Amino acid sequence: MSIQHTSTDLRIVMAQLNFMVGDIHSNTDRIIAASQRARDELAADAIVFPELALTGYPPEDLLLRAHFIERVEAAVERICRESKGITVIVGYPLEQAGDLYNAVGVIKDGSIAGLYKKQRLPNYSVFDEKRYFKPGTDACVVHIKNIPVGITICEDIWEAGPARQAAEAGAGLLININASPFHAGKQAQREQLVAERTRETGLPVMYINLLGGQDELVFDGASFVISHEGRLTQRAPACVEDLYPVDFQCGDTIVALPGEQASPQANVASIYQVLVLGVRDYINKHHFSGAVIGLSGGIDSALTLAIAVDAIGADQVEAVMMPSRYTADMSIEDARAQAEALGVSYESISIELPFGAFLEVLEETFSGMETDTTEENIQARCRGIILMAISNKKGKILLTTGNKSEMSVGYATLYGDMAGGFAPIKDVPKLLVYQLAEYRNSIAPVIPQRVLERPPSAELAPDQKDADSLPPYEVLDPILECYIERDESVEQIAARGFDEEMVKWVARMVDRNEYKRRQAPPGVRISQRSFGRDRRYPITAVIQ
Numbered sequence: 001m002s003i004q005h006t007s008t009d010l011r012i013v014m015a016q017l018n019f020m021v022g023d024i025h026s027n028t029d030r031i032i033a034a035s036q037r038a039r040d041e042l043a044a045d046a047i048v049f050p051e052l053a054l055t056g057y058p059p060e061d062l063l064l065r066a067h068f069i070e071r072v073e074a075a076v077e078r079i080c081r082e083s084k085g086i087t088v089i090v091g092y093p094l095e096q097a098g099d100l101y102n103a104v105g106v107i108k109d110g111s112i113a114g115l116y117k118k119q120r121l122p123n124y125s126v127f128d129e130k131r132y133f134k135p136g137t138d139a140c141v142v143h144i145k146n147i148p149v150g151i152t153i154c155e156d157i158w159e160a161g162p163a164r165q166a167a168e169a170g171a172g173l174l175i176n177i178n179a180s181p182f183h184a185g186k187q188a189q190r191e192q193l194v195a196e197r198t199r200e201t202g203l204p205v206m207y208i209n210l211l212g213g214q215d216e217l218v219f220d221g222a223s224f225v226i227s228h229e230g231r232l233t234q235r236a237p238a239c240v241e242d243l244y245p246v247d248f249q250c251g252d253t254i255v256a257l258p259g260e261q262a263s264p265q266a267n268v269a270s271i272y273q274v275l276v277l278g279v280r281d282y283i284n285k286h287h288f289s290g291a292v293i294g295l296s297g298g299i300d301s302a303l304t305l306a307i308a309v310d311a312i313g314a315d316q317v318e319a320v321m322m323p324s325r326y327t328a329d330m331s332i333e334d335a336r337a338q339a340e341a342l343g344v345s346y347e348s349i350s351i352e353l354p355f356g357a358f359l360e361v362l363e364e365t366f367s368g369m370e371t372d373t374t375e376e377n378i379q380a381r382c383r384g385i386i387l388m389a390i391s392n393k394k395g396k397i398l399l400t401t402g403n404k405s406e407m408s409v410g411y412a413t414l415y416g417d418m419a420g421g422f423a424p425i426k427d428v429p430k431l432l433v434y435q436l437a438e439y440r441n442s443i444a445p446v447i448p449q450r451v452l453e454r455p456p457s458a459e460l461a462p463d464q465k466d467a468d469s470l471p472p473y474e475v476l477d478p479i480l481e482c483y484i485e486r487d488e489s490v491e492q493i494a495a496r497g498f499d500e501e502m503v504k505w506v507a508r509m510v511d512r513n514e515y516k517r518r519q520a521p522p523g524v525r526i527s528q529r530s531f532g533r534d535r536r537y538p539i540t541a542v543i544q
Helices: 024-040 060-064 066-082 154-158 160-168 186-201 267-285 299-312 329-342 352-361 373-394 404-409 430-443 449-453 473-485 490-494 500-512 514-518
Strands: 010-016 046-048 087-096 099-108 111-117 141-144 147-153 173-178 205-209 211-214 217-220 224-226 232-235 242-250 254-256 291-294 317-321 345-348
Touching: 010 024, 010 205, 024 046, 024 066, 024 087, 024 242, 060 066, 066 087, 066 099, 066 111, 087 111, 087 173, 099 147, 111 141, 111 147, 147 154, 147 160, 154 160, 154 173, 154 186, 160 173, 160 186, 173 186, 186 205, 186 224, 211 267, 217 267, 267 299, 267 430, 291 299, 291 373, 299 317, 299 329, 299 430, 299 449, 317 329, 317 373, 329 345, 329 449, 352 373, 404 430, 404 473, 404 500, 430 449, 430 473, 473 490, 473 500, 490 500, 500 514
Parallel strands: 010 046, 046 087, 147 173, 173 205, 291 317, 317 345
Antiparallel strands: 010 242, 087 099, 099 111, 141 147, 205 224, 211 217, 224 232, 242 254
Protein backbone atom coordinates (compact mmCIF):
# COMPACT_ATOMS: atom_id res chain seq x y z
CA MET A 1 0.00 0.00 0.00
CA SER A 2 1.30 3.46 -0.86
CA ILE A 3 2.11 5.91 1.90
CA GLN A 4 0.32 9.22 1.40
CA HIS A 5 1.95 12.55 2.30
CA THR A 6 -0.64 15.26 1.89
CA SER A 7 0.92 17.69 4.38
CA THR A 8 4.17 18.26 2.47
CA ASP A 9 5.04 19.55 -0.95
CA LEU A 10 8.07 17.45 -1.83
CA ARG A 11 9.36 14.06 -0.77
CA ILE A 12 12.85 12.91 -1.78
CA VAL A 13 14.28 9.55 -0.79
CA MET A 14 17.95 9.20 0.17
CA ALA A 15 19.10 5.82 -1.17
CA GLN A 16 21.87 4.89 1.25
CA LEU A 17 22.86 1.68 -0.49
CA ASN A 18 25.83 -0.67 -0.82
CA PHE A 19 26.99 -1.04 -4.42
CA MET A 20 29.59 -3.41 -5.85
CA VAL A 21 32.45 -1.87 -7.80
CA GLY A 22 32.34 -2.99 -11.43
CA ASP A 23 29.04 -4.89 -11.19
CA ILE A 24 27.11 -2.49 -13.40
CA HIS A 25 24.33 -4.97 -14.14
CA SER A 26 23.50 -5.71 -10.49
CA ASN A 27 23.95 -2.08 -9.48
CA THR A 28 21.45 -1.10 -12.17
CA ASP A 29 19.00 -3.73 -10.94
CA ARG A 30 19.23 -2.27 -7.44
CA ILE A 31 18.82 1.31 -8.64
CA ILE A 32 15.68 0.43 -10.59
CA ALA A 33 14.22 -1.66 -7.75
CA ALA A 34 14.90 1.09 -5.21
CA SER A 35 13.36 3.70 -7.52
CA GLN A 36 10.22 1.64 -7.94
CA ARG A 37 9.97 1.04 -4.20
CA ALA A 38 10.45 4.74 -3.48
CA ARG A 39 7.68 5.55 -5.97
CA ASP A 40 5.19 2.83 -5.00
CA GLU A 41 5.75 2.29 -1.27
CA LEU A 42 7.18 5.60 -0.08
CA ALA A 43 5.20 7.91 -2.39
CA ALA A 44 8.37 9.78 -3.29
CA ASP A 45 8.69 12.42 -5.95
CA ALA A 46 12.41 11.73 -6.40
CA ILE A 47 15.13 9.36 -5.27
CA VAL A 48 18.82 10.22 -4.94
CA PHE A 49 21.69 7.72 -5.17
CA PRO A 50 25.32 8.16 -4.06
CA GLU A 51 28.30 9.25 -6.14
CA LEU A 52 29.16 6.88 -9.02
CA ALA A 53 26.44 4.51 -7.83
CA LEU A 54 26.26 2.77 -11.20
CA THR A 55 29.89 1.66 -11.09
CA GLY A 56 30.55 1.63 -7.36
CA TYR A 57 33.28 3.78 -5.84
CA PRO A 58 36.15 3.96 -6.50
CA PRO A 59 36.18 2.18 -9.87
CA GLU A 60 39.85 3.13 -10.37
CA ASP A 61 41.38 1.90 -13.64
CA LEU A 62 38.19 0.18 -14.71
CA LEU A 63 37.40 3.66 -15.96
CA LEU A 64 40.17 3.34 -18.54
CA ARG A 65 38.38 0.49 -20.32
CA ALA A 66 36.22 1.61 -23.22
CA HIS A 67 33.90 -1.36 -22.81
CA PHE A 68 33.28 -0.40 -19.18
CA ILE A 69 32.02 3.05 -20.18
CA GLU A 70 29.87 1.51 -22.92
CA ARG A 71 28.20 -0.68 -20.30
CA VAL A 72 27.54 2.40 -18.17
CA GLU A 73 25.85 4.13 -21.08
CA ALA A 74 23.64 1.10 -21.71
CA ALA A 75 22.72 0.99 -18.01
CA VAL A 76 21.68 4.66 -18.02
CA GLU A 77 19.42 3.97 -21.00
CA ARG A 78 17.87 1.05 -19.12
CA ILE A 79 17.19 3.19 -16.03
CA CYS A 80 15.48 5.73 -18.27
CA ARG A 81 13.21 3.02 -19.67
CA GLU A 82 12.33 1.33 -16.39
CA SER A 83 12.06 4.17 -13.87
CA LYS A 84 8.96 6.09 -14.92
CA GLY A 85 6.83 8.07 -12.49
CA ILE A 86 9.70 9.26 -10.30
CA THR A 87 12.73 11.50 -10.76
CA VAL A 88 15.94 9.49 -10.42
CA ILE A 89 19.15 11.31 -9.51
CA VAL A 90 22.09 8.96 -9.99
CA GLY A 91 25.86 9.23 -10.20
CA TYR A 92 27.90 7.65 -12.98
CA PRO A 93 30.96 8.29 -15.19
CA LEU A 94 29.97 10.30 -18.24
CA GLU A 95 31.98 10.42 -21.47
CA GLN A 96 31.56 13.44 -23.71
CA ALA A 97 33.77 14.40 -26.65
CA GLY A 98 36.52 12.08 -25.48
CA ASP A 99 36.59 13.44 -21.91
CA LEU A 100 35.38 11.58 -18.83
CA TYR A 101 33.44 13.29 -16.06
CA ASN A 102 32.29 12.27 -12.59
CA ALA A 103 28.66 13.11 -13.25
CA VAL A 104 25.07 13.06 -12.05
CA GLY A 105 22.18 12.34 -14.34
CA VAL A 106 18.69 13.58 -13.47
CA ILE A 107 16.26 11.18 -15.12
CA LYS A 108 12.63 12.23 -15.59
CA ASP A 109 9.91 10.75 -17.79
CA GLY A 110 12.28 8.38 -19.53
CA SER A 111 15.03 10.81 -20.44
CA ILE A 112 17.93 12.81 -19.05
CA ALA A 113 16.50 16.11 -17.78
CA GLY A 114 19.76 17.43 -16.42
CA LEU A 115 23.45 16.66 -16.13
CA TYR A 116 25.95 17.87 -13.59
CA LYS A 117 29.71 17.36 -13.80
CA LYS A 118 31.75 17.40 -10.61
CA GLN A 119 33.84 20.55 -10.38
CA ARG A 120 36.19 19.89 -7.47
CA LEU A 121 38.15 16.69 -8.10
CA PRO A 122 39.95 15.44 -4.97
CA ASN A 123 43.49 14.26 -5.53
CA TYR A 124 44.83 13.70 -2.02
CA SER A 125 44.75 11.02 0.65
CA VAL A 126 42.80 8.06 -0.78
CA PHE A 127 41.45 10.04 -3.74
CA ASP A 128 42.92 10.03 -7.24
CA GLU A 129 40.16 11.55 -9.36
CA LYS A 130 42.34 13.76 -11.54
CA ARG A 131 43.82 10.57 -12.97
CA TYR A 132 40.47 9.82 -14.58
CA PHE A 133 38.16 12.80 -14.74
CA LYS A 134 37.99 16.27 -16.20
CA PRO A 135 36.35 18.88 -13.95
CA GLY A 136 33.04 20.42 -14.86
CA THR A 137 32.40 24.15 -14.77
CA ASP A 138 28.64 24.75 -14.77
CA ALA A 139 25.87 24.63 -12.22
CA CYS A 140 22.93 22.27 -12.69
CA VAL A 141 19.48 23.24 -11.46
CA VAL A 142 16.54 20.96 -12.28
CA HIS A 143 12.88 21.22 -11.35
CA ILE A 144 11.20 18.51 -9.31
CA LYS A 145 7.48 19.31 -8.92
CA ASN A 146 8.39 22.84 -10.00
CA ILE A 147 10.91 23.12 -7.15
CA PRO A 148 14.38 24.25 -8.37
CA VAL A 149 16.95 21.78 -7.07
CA GLY A 150 20.71 22.26 -7.42
CA ILE A 151 23.04 19.27 -7.71
CA THR A 152 26.63 18.94 -6.48
CA ILE A 153 28.96 16.01 -5.93
CA CYS A 154 30.96 15.21 -2.79
CA GLU A 155 34.08 17.44 -2.81
CA ASP A 156 32.05 20.28 -4.32
CA ILE A 157 30.42 20.88 -0.94
CA TRP A 158 33.80 21.24 0.80
CA GLU A 159 34.33 24.55 -0.97
CA ALA A 160 31.96 27.50 -1.15
CA GLY A 161 32.04 27.98 -4.94
CA PRO A 162 29.80 25.23 -6.36
CA ALA A 163 27.06 25.68 -3.74
CA ARG A 164 27.06 29.46 -4.25
CA GLN A 165 26.98 28.95 -8.03
CA ALA A 166 23.92 26.69 -7.72
CA ALA A 167 22.17 29.23 -5.50
CA GLU A 168 22.89 32.02 -7.99
CA ALA A 169 21.46 29.81 -10.74
CA GLY A 170 18.15 29.74 -8.88
CA ALA A 171 18.32 26.62 -6.72
CA GLY A 172 16.04 26.52 -3.69
CA LEU A 173 17.43 23.24 -2.40
CA LEU A 174 20.85 21.61 -2.76
CA ILE A 175 21.46 17.89 -3.16
CA ASN A 176 25.01 16.67 -2.61
CA ILE A 177 25.79 13.05 -3.50
CA ASN A 178 28.82 11.42 -1.93
CA ALA A 179 31.24 8.56 -1.70
CA SER A 180 32.83 9.78 1.51
CA PRO A 181 34.92 7.12 3.28
CA PHE A 182 34.99 6.84 7.04
CA HIS A 183 37.70 7.98 9.35
CA ALA A 184 37.32 8.57 13.07
CA GLY A 185 35.50 11.83 13.78
CA LYS A 186 34.50 12.49 10.18
CA GLN A 187 30.73 12.65 10.61
CA ALA A 188 30.89 15.72 12.84
CA GLN A 189 33.22 17.30 10.30
CA ARG A 190 30.78 16.61 7.45
CA GLU A 191 27.80 18.07 9.28
CA GLN A 192 29.68 21.17 10.39
CA LEU A 193 30.91 21.79 6.86
CA VAL A 194 27.50 21.40 5.25
CA ALA A 195 25.98 23.70 7.87
CA GLU A 196 28.47 26.34 6.74
CA ARG A 197 27.24 25.97 3.15
CA THR A 198 23.61 26.37 4.23
CA ARG A 199 24.41 29.53 6.16
CA GLU A 200 26.30 30.93 3.17
CA THR A 201 23.57 30.17 0.64
CA GLY A 202 20.42 30.18 2.76
CA LEU A 203 19.49 26.83 1.19
CA PRO A 204 18.80 23.47 2.82
CA VAL A 205 21.24 20.70 1.84
CA MET A 206 20.56 16.99 1.49
CA TYR A 207 23.78 14.98 1.87
CA ILE A 208 23.57 11.39 0.59
CA ASN A 209 26.49 9.09 1.30
CA LEU A 210 27.50 5.70 -0.02
CA LEU A 211 27.49 2.65 2.23
CA GLY A 212 29.74 -0.39 2.33
CA GLY A 213 33.27 -1.75 2.34
CA GLN A 214 35.49 -1.49 -0.72
CA ASP A 215 38.96 -2.97 -0.21
CA GLU A 216 40.52 -0.75 2.48
CA LEU A 217 37.80 1.90 2.43
CA VAL A 218 34.53 1.77 4.32
CA PHE A 219 31.71 4.13 3.39
CA ASP A 220 29.61 4.57 6.49
CA GLY A 221 26.48 6.21 5.11
CA ALA A 222 25.10 8.45 7.88
CA SER A 223 23.34 10.55 5.24
CA PHE A 224 21.72 13.71 6.61
CA VAL A 225 19.81 16.91 5.94
CA ILE A 226 20.71 20.41 7.13
CA SER A 227 17.95 23.05 7.11
CA HIS A 228 18.25 26.47 5.49
CA GLU A 229 18.97 27.76 9.01
CA GLY A 230 21.98 25.46 9.41
CA ARG A 231 20.33 22.96 11.74
CA LEU A 232 20.37 19.17 11.43
CA THR A 233 16.86 17.93 10.70
CA GLN A 234 17.48 14.30 9.79
CA ARG A 235 20.28 11.73 10.00
CA ALA A 236 20.26 8.17 8.70
CA PRO A 237 22.02 5.53 10.80
CA ALA A 238 25.67 4.80 10.07
CA CYS A 239 26.42 1.44 8.47
CA VAL A 240 22.75 0.63 7.82
CA GLU A 241 21.51 0.15 4.28
CA ASP A 242 18.02 1.46 3.50
CA LEU A 243 15.88 4.09 1.82
CA TYR A 244 15.26 7.21 3.91
CA PRO A 245 12.43 9.60 2.92
CA VAL A 246 12.90 13.33 3.50
CA ASP A 247 10.00 15.76 3.38
CA PHE A 248 10.16 19.43 2.43
CA GLN A 249 7.58 22.19 2.83
CA CYS A 250 7.91 24.39 -0.21
CA GLY A 251 7.04 28.07 -0.38
CA ASP A 252 9.15 31.16 -0.71
CA THR A 253 11.66 29.21 1.37
CA ILE A 254 12.08 25.46 1.16
CA VAL A 255 11.89 24.05 4.68
CA ALA A 256 13.31 20.64 5.55
CA LEU A 257 10.78 19.06 7.89
CA PRO A 258 12.08 17.19 10.93
CA GLY A 259 12.72 13.50 10.39
CA GLU A 260 14.35 10.69 12.31
CA GLN A 261 17.80 11.49 13.64
CA ALA A 262 19.96 8.48 14.34
CA SER A 263 22.08 9.21 17.41
CA PRO A 264 25.76 9.81 16.71
CA GLN A 265 27.89 7.05 18.13
CA ALA A 266 30.86 7.47 20.41
CA ASN A 267 34.21 7.27 18.63
CA VAL A 268 35.15 3.74 19.72
CA ALA A 269 31.67 2.37 18.97
CA SER A 270 31.66 3.90 15.48
CA ILE A 271 35.11 2.47 14.73
CA TYR A 272 34.03 -0.99 15.84
CA GLN A 273 30.92 -0.80 13.65
CA VAL A 274 33.02 0.21 10.63
CA LEU A 275 35.51 -2.61 11.22
CA VAL A 276 32.64 -5.10 11.26
CA LEU A 277 31.15 -3.69 8.06
CA GLY A 278 34.53 -3.66 6.31
CA VAL A 279 35.22 -7.29 7.20
CA ARG A 280 31.72 -8.43 6.28
CA ASP A 281 31.79 -6.80 2.86
CA TYR A 282 35.29 -7.97 2.01
CA ILE A 283 34.38 -11.58 2.82
CA ASN A 284 30.94 -11.55 1.20
CA LYS A 285 31.87 -9.58 -1.92
CA HIS A 286 34.71 -12.03 -2.57
CA HIS A 287 32.38 -15.00 -1.96
CA PHE A 288 34.48 -16.70 0.70
CA SER A 289 32.73 -19.49 2.58
CA GLY A 290 33.89 -18.09 5.91
CA ALA A 291 36.97 -17.00 7.81
CA VAL A 292 39.81 -18.68 9.69
CA ILE A 293 41.86 -16.98 12.41
CA GLY A 294 44.94 -17.99 14.35
CA LEU A 295 43.81 -17.50 17.94
CA SER A 296 46.79 -16.98 20.23
CA GLY A 297 45.21 -16.09 23.54
CA GLY A 298 46.38 -12.50 23.09
CA ILE A 299 44.42 -9.28 22.69
CA ASP A 300 44.88 -8.75 18.93
CA SER A 301 43.56 -12.12 17.82
CA ALA A 302 40.82 -11.89 20.46
CA LEU A 303 39.53 -8.62 19.00
CA THR A 304 39.86 -9.90 15.43
CA LEU A 305 37.83 -12.99 16.27
CA ALA A 306 35.06 -10.92 17.84
CA ILE A 307 34.92 -8.64 14.80
CA ALA A 308 34.75 -11.64 12.45
CA VAL A 309 31.92 -13.25 14.39
CA ASP A 310 29.95 -10.00 14.47
CA ALA A 311 30.58 -9.60 10.74
CA ILE A 312 29.58 -13.00 9.35
CA GLY A 313 28.31 -15.13 12.24
CA ALA A 314 29.91 -17.68 14.52
CA ASP A 315 28.99 -20.59 12.25
CA GLN A 316 31.20 -19.15 9.49
CA VAL A 317 34.31 -18.58 11.62
CA GLU A 318 37.02 -21.07 12.53
CA ALA A 319 39.62 -20.41 15.24
CA VAL A 320 42.89 -22.34 15.38
CA MET A 321 45.23 -22.36 18.37
CA MET A 322 48.80 -23.36 17.42
CA PRO A 323 50.82 -23.77 20.60
CA SER A 324 54.58 -24.17 20.75
CA ARG A 325 57.06 -24.92 23.53
CA TYR A 326 56.84 -21.23 24.49
CA THR A 327 53.04 -20.94 24.67
CA ALA A 328 51.81 -20.26 28.20
CA ASP A 329 49.04 -22.42 29.64
CA MET A 330 46.96 -19.29 30.21
CA SER A 331 47.11 -18.50 26.50
CA ILE A 332 45.68 -21.92 25.66
CA GLU A 333 43.02 -21.57 28.33
CA ASP A 334 42.01 -18.07 27.29
CA ALA A 335 41.88 -18.91 23.59
CA ARG A 336 39.57 -21.84 24.24
CA ALA A 337 37.42 -19.77 26.60
CA GLN A 338 36.90 -17.06 23.99
CA ALA A 339 36.13 -19.56 21.23
CA GLU A 340 33.52 -21.15 23.47
CA ALA A 341 32.06 -17.76 24.47
CA LEU A 342 31.63 -16.81 20.82
CA GLY A 343 30.49 -20.26 19.72
CA VAL A 344 33.02 -20.71 16.92
CA SER A 345 34.64 -23.86 15.61
CA TYR A 346 37.91 -24.37 17.49
CA GLU A 347 40.86 -26.69 17.24
CA SER A 348 44.42 -26.84 18.53
CA ILE A 349 47.30 -27.82 16.23
CA SER A 350 50.77 -27.90 17.77
CA ILE A 351 53.61 -26.47 15.70
CA GLU A 352 56.26 -28.53 17.52
CA LEU A 353 56.64 -31.10 14.74
CA PRO A 354 57.11 -28.65 11.85
CA PHE A 355 59.22 -26.32 14.00
CA GLY A 356 61.48 -29.17 15.04
CA ALA A 357 61.73 -30.36 11.44
CA PHE A 358 62.86 -26.93 10.24
CA LEU A 359 65.46 -26.70 13.00
CA GLU A 360 66.76 -30.13 12.04
CA VAL A 361 66.92 -29.27 8.34
CA LEU A 362 68.79 -26.04 9.10
CA GLU A 363 71.02 -27.43 11.84
CA GLU A 364 74.11 -27.71 9.66
CA THR A 365 73.52 -24.40 7.92
CA PHE A 366 73.11 -22.62 11.28
CA SER A 367 76.02 -24.42 12.92
CA GLY A 368 77.98 -22.15 15.26
CA MET A 369 75.39 -19.36 15.14
CA GLU A 370 73.48 -18.04 18.14
CA THR A 371 69.73 -18.46 18.37
CA ASP A 372 67.99 -15.17 17.48
CA THR A 373 64.85 -13.85 15.82
CA THR A 374 65.39 -16.29 12.94
CA GLU A 375 64.07 -19.14 15.08
CA GLU A 376 61.20 -16.94 16.27
CA ASN A 377 60.23 -16.20 12.69
CA ILE A 378 60.32 -19.88 11.78
CA GLN A 379 57.62 -20.47 14.40
CA ALA A 380 55.46 -17.69 12.98
CA ARG A 381 55.93 -19.12 9.49
CA CYS A 382 54.95 -22.61 10.62
CA ARG A 383 51.70 -21.10 11.83
CA GLY A 384 51.26 -19.18 8.59
CA ILE A 385 51.66 -22.38 6.54
CA ILE A 386 49.07 -24.22 8.67
CA LEU A 387 46.54 -21.40 8.50
CA MET A 388 46.98 -20.88 4.76
CA ALA A 389 46.53 -24.60 4.19
CA ILE A 390 43.23 -24.54 6.07
CA SER A 391 42.21 -21.43 4.15
CA ASN A 392 43.01 -23.04 0.79
CA LYS A 393 41.36 -26.34 1.60
CA LYS A 394 38.12 -24.93 3.04
CA GLY A 395 37.73 -21.80 0.93
CA LYS A 396 37.80 -19.55 3.99
CA ILE A 397 39.71 -16.30 4.04
CA LEU A 398 42.57 -16.08 6.51
CA LEU A 399 42.23 -12.94 8.60
CA THR A 400 45.52 -11.64 9.97
CA THR A 401 45.61 -10.16 13.45
CA GLY A 402 48.40 -7.56 13.39
CA ASN A 403 47.68 -4.02 14.63
CA LYS A 404 48.97 -0.67 13.35
CA SER A 405 51.60 -0.26 16.06
CA GLU A 406 53.21 -3.55 15.08
CA MET A 407 52.92 -2.90 11.36
CA SER A 408 54.49 0.52 11.82
CA VAL A 409 57.73 -0.73 13.32
CA GLY A 410 57.85 -4.11 11.58
CA TYR A 411 57.04 -6.16 14.68
CA ALA A 412 55.56 -8.83 12.43
CA THR A 413 56.85 -11.75 10.37
CA LEU A 414 56.63 -11.81 6.60
CA TYR A 415 54.99 -15.06 5.45
CA GLY A 416 54.19 -15.75 9.10
CA ASP A 417 51.65 -13.75 11.09
CA MET A 418 51.42 -11.39 8.09
CA ALA A 419 50.18 -14.23 5.86
CA GLY A 420 46.53 -13.90 4.98
CA GLY A 421 43.92 -12.25 2.80
CA PHE A 422 42.60 -9.39 4.91
CA ALA A 423 43.83 -7.50 7.99
CA PRO A 424 40.86 -6.18 10.02
CA ILE A 425 42.87 -4.21 12.61
CA LYS A 426 45.76 -3.15 10.39
CA ASP A 427 44.95 0.54 10.99
CA VAL A 428 44.17 0.17 14.71
CA PRO A 429 46.93 1.25 17.15
CA LYS A 430 47.56 -1.04 20.10
CA LEU A 431 46.02 1.23 22.72
CA LEU A 432 42.86 1.47 20.63
CA VAL A 433 42.81 -2.33 20.36
CA TYR A 434 42.28 -2.45 24.12
CA GLN A 435 39.54 0.18 23.96
CA LEU A 436 37.74 -1.70 21.20
CA ALA A 437 38.01 -4.97 23.13
CA GLU A 438 36.54 -3.33 26.22
CA TYR A 439 33.76 -1.84 24.11
CA ARG A 440 32.93 -5.28 22.65
CA ASN A 441 32.87 -6.76 26.13
CA SER A 442 30.43 -4.04 27.22
CA ILE A 443 27.96 -5.51 24.71
CA ALA A 444 28.60 -9.09 25.89
CA PRO A 445 31.66 -10.44 27.74
CA VAL A 446 33.35 -12.55 25.05
CA ILE A 447 37.02 -11.65 25.58
CA PRO A 448 38.46 -13.08 28.83
CA GLN A 449 39.41 -10.38 31.30
CA ARG A 450 42.87 -11.88 31.69
CA VAL A 451 43.53 -11.21 28.00
CA LEU A 452 42.88 -7.52 28.64
CA GLU A 453 45.12 -7.41 31.70
CA ARG A 454 48.18 -9.51 30.92
CA PRO A 455 51.27 -7.96 29.28
CA PRO A 456 51.22 -8.55 25.51
CA SER A 457 53.64 -11.15 24.16
CA ALA A 458 54.40 -12.86 20.86
CA GLU A 459 55.41 -15.99 22.85
CA LEU A 460 58.19 -16.92 20.43
CA ALA A 461 60.90 -17.13 23.09
CA PRO A 462 61.06 -17.94 26.82
CA ASP A 463 59.22 -15.35 28.97
CA GLN A 464 59.00 -12.99 26.01
CA LYS A 465 57.11 -9.69 26.30
CA ASP A 466 56.46 -6.99 23.69
CA ALA A 467 58.14 -4.55 26.06
CA ASP A 468 61.43 -6.45 25.58
CA SER A 469 61.57 -5.23 21.95
CA LEU A 470 59.35 -2.16 21.87
CA PRO A 471 58.80 0.96 23.96
CA PRO A 472 55.65 0.86 26.12
CA TYR A 473 52.62 1.34 23.88
CA GLU A 474 51.69 4.40 25.94
CA VAL A 475 54.88 5.94 24.53
CA LEU A 476 55.06 4.21 21.15
CA ASP A 477 51.55 4.98 19.92
CA PRO A 478 51.75 8.78 20.39
CA ILE A 479 55.14 8.87 18.67
CA LEU A 480 53.75 6.85 15.77
CA GLU A 481 50.74 9.13 15.48
CA CYS A 482 53.01 12.16 15.19
CA TYR A 483 55.39 10.55 12.71
CA ILE A 484 52.90 8.70 10.50
CA GLU A 485 49.64 10.63 10.66
CA ARG A 486 51.01 14.15 11.14
CA ASP A 487 54.29 13.76 9.20
CA GLU A 488 56.22 15.45 12.00
CA SER A 489 60.02 15.33 12.10
CA VAL A 490 62.07 13.68 14.82
CA GLU A 491 62.89 17.13 16.20
CA GLN A 492 59.25 18.19 16.29
CA ILE A 493 58.23 15.00 18.08
CA ALA A 494 61.07 15.26 20.58
CA ALA A 495 59.99 18.83 21.30
CA ARG A 496 56.71 17.39 22.57
CA GLY A 497 58.65 15.85 25.44
CA PHE A 498 59.63 12.45 24.04
CA ASP A 499 63.17 11.12 24.38
CA GLU A 500 64.94 12.05 21.15
CA GLU A 501 66.88 8.79 20.85
CA MET A 502 63.66 6.86 21.32
CA VAL A 503 61.97 8.92 18.62
CA LYS A 504 64.91 8.34 16.25
CA TRP A 505 64.70 4.61 16.85
CA VAL A 506 60.95 4.54 16.18
CA ALA A 507 61.29 6.66 13.02
CA ARG A 508 64.10 4.44 11.76
CA MET A 509 62.01 1.30 12.33
CA VAL A 510 59.02 2.81 10.52
CA ASP A 511 61.16 3.78 7.53
CA ARG A 512 63.06 0.53 7.20
CA ASN A 513 59.93 -1.65 7.33
CA GLU A 514 58.13 -0.08 4.40
CA TYR A 515 59.00 -3.19 2.38
CA LYS A 516 57.01 -5.35 4.79
CA ARG A 517 53.94 -3.17 4.61
CA ARG A 518 53.99 -3.31 0.81
CA GLN A 519 53.55 -7.08 1.12
CA ALA A 520 50.84 -6.96 3.77
CA PRO A 521 47.19 -7.75 2.99
CA PRO A 522 44.71 -4.88 2.77
CA GLY A 523 42.80 -3.88 5.87
CA VAL A 524 40.08 -1.53 7.05
CA ARG A 525 41.02 2.15 7.06
CA ILE A 526 39.86 4.06 10.15
CA SER A 527 42.42 6.89 10.32
CA GLN A 528 43.33 9.76 8.02
CA ARG A 529 46.72 8.16 7.31
CA SER A 530 46.48 4.44 6.93
CA PHE A 531 49.16 2.30 5.31
CA GLY A 532 48.29 1.63 1.69
CA ARG A 533 46.20 4.17 -0.23
CA ASP A 534 46.97 7.03 2.18
CA ARG A 535 50.67 6.83 2.95
CA ARG A 536 52.95 6.25 -0.04
CA TYR A 537 56.60 6.23 0.93
CA PRO A 538 59.48 4.83 -1.13
CA ILE A 539 61.07 1.58 -0.02
CA THR A 540 64.54 2.60 -1.19
CA ALA A 541 65.25 6.08 0.12
CA VAL A 542 67.12 8.17 2.64
CA ILE A 543 64.45 9.80 4.79
CA GLN A 544 65.78 12.64 6.90
